[in-house]
Amino acid sequence: MSKIIYTKTDEAPALATVSFLPIVKAFTHTAGIEVDTSDISVAARVLAEFPEFLSEEQRVPDNLAELGRLTQDPNTNIIKLPNISASVQQLKAAIKELQGKGYAIPDFPDDPKTDEEKSIRLRYGKSLGSSVNPVLREGNSDRRAPKAVKNYARKHPHSMGEWKQWSQTHVSHMHSGDFYDGEQSITLDKARTVRMERLADDGTVNVFKTGIALLDKEVIDLMFMSKKSLLDFYEREMEDCREAGILFSLHVKATMMKVSHPIVFGHAVRIYYKDAFQKHGALFDELGVNVNNGMASLYEKIAELPASLREEIERDLHACQVHRPRLAMVDSSKGITNFHSPSDIIVDASMPAMIRNGGKMWGADGKLYDCKAVMPESTFARIYQEMINFCKWHGNFDPTTMGTVPNVGLMAQKAEEYGSHDKTFEASDNGIARIVDEETNEILLEQRVEKGDIWRMCQVKDEPIQDWVKLAVRRARESNTPVIFWLDPYRPHENELIKKVKMYLKDHDTTGLHIETMSQVRAMRYTLERVARGLDTISATGNILRDYLTDLFPILELGTSAKMLSVVPLMKGGGLFETGAGGSAPKHVQQLVEENHLRWDSLGEFLALTVSLEHLAQNDNNPKAQVLADTLDRATEKLLLNDKSPSRKTGELDNRGSHFYLAMYWAQELAAQEQDGELKAQFTALAQNLESNEAAIIKELNDAQGKPMDLKGYYLADEALAEQAMRPSTLFNNAIASL
Ligand SMILES: NC(=O)C1=CN([C@@H]2O[C@H](COP(=O)(O)OP(=O)(O)OC[C@H]3O[C@@H](n4cnc5c(N)ncnc54)[C@H](OP(=O)(O)O)[C@@H]3O)[C@@H](O)[C@H]2O)C=CC1
Ligand SMILES: O=C(O)CCC(=O)C(=O)O
Ligand SMILES: [Mg+2]
Structure with a gap:
């Protein structure tokens, strides 16, 4: 029997699954396909980590580890929906909810002191940030808008905010002292095992990680971000923003850069509220406030204080705002600012939304304003400024005519930032950070760091690079579209990649193909010149630009990245079919709970299922599929x-x-086709049933809306209630069951 594994995740996609999965199971069963589910929601992952705290019945298997193993099996076929890459605030909320439901898991240790607390913190750390995707993405990424979707967007354009040439909106990033500035990179001459250590000024050596096994021809980087430069940068930009009278907004990717970006975020908050932190810093430390997790952490902790002290702190925080710029809001009606939580301002989604809005974000008064978009690290921030330059000069893009920009992204085997999670450190003292060969004690890379600097190692293995080049050539050939490798020769890491791309392109027949390499800024300009003329261009990028561009272009072209086809051809031959390029849309859940309406678009699921079935048809020789x-x-x-x-x-x-x-429509198409008589017979009756009950079913579905829908849980909703909410039409449920 052929098998598809359909993942159960979180928030809106998990709710959509309750409605869609029974349809998928019923339809695919007719072709001898079994659809298994695998729960990789943040709740399930947390429970799988702490079996010893749970009763026998409460224990759940480690599904993520199992799926990780399956990525190595050529017969694997996984449909992966987006999942929460949790911030500390989200993780703590999930833990609290699970504890309230009788799961006796430990509290999240904010400030672990004992060995036991440290071990618990480490174990919870496994569920923080991007911890699912790097495990499953054992292949590179192929994301694009299918023709039908692009044509639909051309005929039914979404609204676009107007760009004015005089817009004050711009991107601010560091010009020195950031990861880009001092990066070092090498390609290994042989397989090596290395360690990461810091040599302090007094000669002592602190080892942070040992036994890092690296393969021959692997590219490794060492880079750091200077705390001093970062703080100076924030001071300067906040003052510049206040003078300009525009909104200050911060954009980070604290999920994929799960160690460095919360620190970068926290410094912004502490600089903005500098006076209040100077006055109350000791108390905040005592309370365990950690604004790396957002102002939400501060408000949560001071809620425990006596009212008079709490009000004094709140007054002092407000006083800081007088001589700081106004903050962009995430939810102005609730007073939630950009500093509330790093998970509210995830750059891949937040920057395109601003650009689609004509460069405007919401102020506290619920009105739109120009803004300074602050992205400290310059490595990738410049692409957004280049796009803004283009919008100011050219005006907003026109979805009815603009070209499309598919992406081929390097991400397999924890490429680049995905592999940096356990190799990123905040320096506790001055010294030399270095990567040392454990066998020979050769120093491969070294950098001087100061206390508070963030330093890290990234890596990309050679085989994924070869696979990425192959995929780019294949996509260029299949779609007859130019491909641009977005690689910057001034960045040491990308310079290493340029050499490899040049070399591996020789392995393929590229006759007649248009393949070029350009730095990111040039690649952006070149691509936009074509986009504006209705021409298509494939971007072949590293992991971070994969993430950024596959929200940026779809959001401008299609209104949302939910309509993307997102395929990960696994390097071992299996298929991972992701749904859309966006996330889990927490705002959609809020609307469902308040009004029982779910605006989540499952188009991504439909597209993923189609390619999953195609893959299965070929792999298992299953013509019905x-x-x-x-x-x-x-x-x-x-x-x-x-x-x-x-x-x-x-x-x-x-x-x-x-x-x-x-x-x-699916049943009608199956009833109308002539290739398979059995399927035709099976689906003719269903098609007729659904057609004749269309009005009644739609009435049942729409009548259910308008009232609050309490699911008795957010991270672990009550299954029966979710089923009641998502499958409210008896007529439809019976029709599906009749197959
Ligand atoms: N592959 C993965 O596993 C990914 C996971 N994530 C995770 O998702 C969470 C939320 O991330 P966030 O950055 O807020 O981005 P989201 O993509 O979840 O949401 C941004 C907005 O995009 C629109 N949107 C996204 N998907 C759909 C859809 N299927 N149908 C209709 N509209 C859609 C919604 O707009 P509107 O509100 O206007 O309707 C939504 O509010 C985080 O925990 C993040 O880590 C993020 C990206 C990928
Ligand atoms: O892995 C994550 O945290 C999010 C990934 C993401 O945004 C993407 O793949 O587009
Ligand atoms: Mg993304």
């Missing part, structure tokens, strides 16, 4: 053409309603 794939593809196109995607407005068609239409 190919028929299911072809008909699903046509059904998805019909869904778009007939405008049956979810509406944002309560009372109108939502996620559930769009699943109904997908099922009806």
Whole structure:
């Protein structure tokens, strides 16, 4: 029997799954396909980590580890929905909810002191930030807008804010002292085992990590960010922003850079509220406030204080705002600023939203203003400034005519920042940070760091680079589109990659293909010149730009990255089919809970299922799976053409309603096809049933909306209630069950 593993994740995609999965199971069963689920939600991952605290019945398996193993099996076929890459605040909320439900897991130690606390903190750390994707992404990334989706966007353009040439909006990044500035990189001449250590000025050596096994031809980097430069940068930019009278906004990726970016975030908050931190710093330390996790941490801790002291602190915090710039808001109606939590300002989604809005963000008064977008690290920030320059000169893009920018991204085997998680350190003292060969004691790379600097090692193995080049050539050939490798010769790491790309391109027939390498800024300008003329250009990038560009272009082209096809051809031959390029849309859950309307668009799931079925048809020689794939593809196109995607407005068609239409169109297409008589017979009855009950089913689905829907849980919702919420039409449920 052929098998697909469908992941259960969090928030909106998890809710959508409750409605969509029964449809998937019923349809695919007819082709002898078994659909297994694997729960990799943050709640399940936390529970899997602490079996000794749980009763026998409460224990859950380590599904993520199992899926990680399966990525090495050529028969694997996984459909992966987006999951929460948790911030500390989110993780603590999940722990609290689980404890409240009777799971006696330990508290999250904010400030671990004993060995036991340190071990618990370490174990919880495994569920923080990007901890799922690096395990499953054992292949490089192929993300694009399928033709039908792009055509739909051209005919039904989303709204775009207007860009004015006189807009004050701009990006500010460091010009020295950041990771870009002092990066060093080498390609290994042989396999080596290395350690990371710091030689202090008094001659003592502190070892931070040993036994890092590196392969021959692997590229490794050592880089640091100077705390002093960062703080000076923040001071300067805050003052500049105040003078300009625009909003200050911070954009980080504290999930993928899960050690460095919370620190970078925390420094911004402490500089902004410098006077209050000077006055109350000792008390904050005593309370265990850690604004690396956002101002939410501070407000949570001071809530425990007597009212008079709390009010004094709040007054002092407000007083700081008088001589600081106004902050961009995440939710102005609730007073939630950019500094509330690093998980609210995830750069891949937050910057494109601002650019789509004509360079504006929300102020505390609920009005839109120009802003200074602060992204301290310059390595990748410059692409956004280049796009802003282009928008100011050219005006906003026109979704009805603009070209498309698919991406081929290097990410396999924990490439680049994915592998830096356990190799990033905040220096506790001055000294020389270095990477040393354990066998020969050769110093491979070294940098001088000062107390408070962040230093890290990144790595990319050679085989993933070869695979990435191969994938880029394949996509260029298959789509007859130019491919640009976004690589900057002035950045040592990328300079190493340029050499490899040049070398590995020779392994392929590139006759007639347009392949170039350009620095990121030039690549952006070149791509945008083409985009504006309606021309398509593939971007072949490293891991971070993969992430940034696959939200940026889809959000401008299609209105959301949820409509992307996102494939990870696993290097061992299996397939990982991701849904969309965006995240888990917490705002959508809020709307469901308040109004029982889920505006999550499952188009990404439909696209992923199609390619998963195609893969399976070829791999398992299962012609019925190919028929299911072809008909699903046509059904998805019909869904778009007939405008049956979810509406944002309560009372109108939502996620559930769009699943109904997908099922009806899919059944109709299966009934209409001639390749497989058995499938035709099976689906003719279902198609008729759904057609004749269409109005009644839609009424049942839409009538359910408008009232609050308490799911008795956020990270671990009550299954029966979620089922009640997401499958409210008896007629539809019975029709699916009848297959
Ligand atoms: N692959 C993965 O596992 C990924 C996981 N994440 C995780 O997701 C969480 C939230 O991240 P965040 O940066 O806020 O970004 P999200 O992509 O979740 O949300 C940003 C906005 O994009 C729109 N959106 C996203 N997906 C859909 C969809 N399927 N249908 C309709 N609209 C959609 C929504 O806009 P609107 O509100 O206007 O409707 C949403 O508010 C984080 O925990 C993050 O780590 C993020 C990216 C990828
Ligand atoms: O891994 C993560 O935390 C998020 C990944 C992401 O945003 C993406 O792959 O686009
Ligand atoms: Mg992303």
